[in-house]
Amino acid sequence: MAVKAFSDEWATQFKDEVNRSSVYKSAAKGWKWTVGLVVEAEPDKNFPDAKGVVMDLFDGSARDIKVGPAAEAQKCDFVITAPYSRWKQVATKELDATKGMLQGKLKLKGDLPTIVRYTKASQEMTECTTRVPVEWPDEK
Amino acid sequence: MHDAGAGRMARRKVATQKPVEYADVEPSAFASMLGGLIEANVESRPEKRKDFDSLAARVGIFVTDIDEGVTLDFQRGHLVVHNGLEPKRDLTIRAEAGTVMNLSNLRIGLFGMPVYYDEVGRGVAAKLVGGKLRIDGLLGNLATLNTVTRIFSVAG
Numbered sequence: 001m002a003v004k005a006f007s008d009e010w011a012t013q014f015k016d017e018v019n020r021s022s023v024y025k026s027a028a029k030g031w032k033w034t035v036g037l038v039v040e041a042e043p044d045k046n047f048p049d050a051k052g053v054v055m056d057l058f059d060g061s062a063r064d065i066k067v068g069p070a071a072e073a074q075k076c077d078f079v080i081t082a083p084y085s086r087w088k089q090v091a092t093k094e095l096d097a098t099k100g101m102l103q104g105k106l107k108l109k110g111d112l113p114t115i116v117r118y119t120k121a122s123q124e125m126t127e128c129t130t131r132v133p134v135e136w137p138d139e140k
Numbered sequence: 141m142h143d144a145g146a147g148r149m150a151r152r153k154v155a156t157q158k159p160v161e162y163a164d165v166e167p168s169a170f171a172s173m174l175g176g177l178i179e180a181n182v183e184s185r186p187e188k189r190k191d192f193d194s195l196a197a198r199v200g201i202f203v204t205d206i207d208e209g210v211t212l213d214f215q216r217g218h219l220v221v222h223n224g225l226e227p228k229r230d231l232t233i234r235a236e237a238g239t240v241m242n243l244s245n246l247r248i249g250l251f252g253m254p255v256y257y258d259e260v261g262r263g264v265a266a267k268l269v270g271g272k273l274r275i276d277g278l279l280g281n282l283a284t285l286n287t288v289t290r291i292f293s294v295a296g
Contacts, residue, residue, distance in 0.1 A: 099206050099237045104169025112177040113184075113294040119241045 002133040005088070006039055006051045010132060011065045017128040018062040024128065025060040028121035032058055033114070036073030038081040046137040047084040078110030088136055090126060097126040159183070159192065163213075163222040170203065171210045175221040177244065178212075178291060191291050193217040197284045200225045200232035203240055212288075230284055232276040239267050247295040254289045 003009040018024055037053040052073025056064040066072075073079060082090075086105055089095035098119065100106040108115065115122065160179040162171060182192045195214040202209035202225060211226040212219060225232065233243070242264055247255040256265045267273035278285060 096237065098241055099203075102170045102173060102203060102237050102240075103206050103208065104172075107169075108173075111180065112173065113180050116177060116241060116244045117294045119238075119245065123238075 002135040005047075005091075005134045005136050006053065006067050008067055010134065011053065011067045013132045014129060015062045015065040017131050018057075018065070018125060021124055021128055024121055024124040027124055028057065028060045028118060030059060031118055031121060033077035033110075036076030036079045037087070038070045038073045038079060039087050040070075040081065040083040042084040042138075045084055046140065078108070078115060081107045081109070085138075088138075091129045091132075091134060093130050097122065157218065159217065160219045160221060163220050167221060168208060168210070168223045170206070170208050171221045171223050174201065174210055174212065175219070177294070178219060181291060181294065188291050191287050192219070195284070195287050195291070197230045197281070197288070198226065198228055199284070199288055200229040201240060202232065202234045203237050204234055205236045214288075230277055231281050231288070233273070234276070235267060235273040239264065239273050243289065244292045245295050246289055246293055248290050248293050252290055253286060254293070260295070 003013055035055040035057060037055070039047070039051045039053065041048055041050045050070040052068050052070040054064075054066045054068060054072050054076060055062060080101075082100070082105060086095065086100065090097050090100065090106070095105065097106060101108050158179070159182050160175045162175060164171070167175065178192075181188045183189075192214070193216060196216050197214050199212045199214065200209055201212065209225045211222040211224065211229060213222065213226070233240070235243070242260055245260045246264060247258060247260065249255040255261045264273065268275070275285065
């Protein structure tokens with residue numbers, strides 16, 4: 001059943017997908033930093049307030065994934081920021097996250113060598129988001 | 141007895157120039173990412189600094205699936221990153237975004253040579269053989285390519 005985009009239910013399902021992925025488990029071995037996704041508001045897309053996704057990822061597993069205020073996500077070791085519709089493009093496979101970062105469509109803050117070293121893990125994490133059935137607020 | 145007037149310390153000129161600069165007022169996201177990656181590598185890894193200080197070459201990198209490129213103008217200890225491909229390049233690497241990222245994940249092995257026999261290396265080699273990774277100017281610039289690869293590499 002589809003869950004509301006960037007809701008608590010979505011976070012739970014996303015975490016389960018990450019923890020089910022053997023590809024992520026092996027590609028993210030040694031990862032020990034928090035990752036924040038900042039979803040910027042787009043009122044015209046029925047997404048009026050910015051949200052933050054805080055991901056506590058450790059050594060190939062997701063210990064916790066929570067949705068809260070954008071400010072919380074901004075405190076993470078790595079922060080990726082984009083407007084709501086860009087994240088929707090990533091989650092629906094319209095936009096490849098690596099290409100999005102190189103094009104500046106997704107803005108990355110954090111130690112570049114570390115994130116580049118874990119390219120495969122971040123690609124698999126994106127795959128995990130695409131496996132969560134989502135009800136998008138602009139499609140209501 | 142202490143003479144206050146005679147104790148002026150000699151002032152040594154301290155180099156403040158950053159290792160990486162951008163030629164354009166608004167560097168593209170790709171330029172910022174590559175420049176940032178090289179700067180972080182050079183500042184944190186002494187072996188990369190040595191390569192960086194010795195390299196003089198103009199290297200173009202073009203990402204075929206986003207149609208965007210940069211030119212890295214290495215000037216022995218200083219790098220100027222240009223948006224787009226500039227003329228007079230020694231080497232030009234053309235590949236898809238994923239392959240460009242994988243180039244940074246090549247491990248460096250014996251004698252400072254990139255490792256092409258592990259999973260990442262085999263993937264890069266396969267792209268090269270399949271024509272999905274093109275390197276123009278390779279003839280005569282193999283040593284430059286290896287040096288650039290070492291500066292880029294985040295693996296290990």
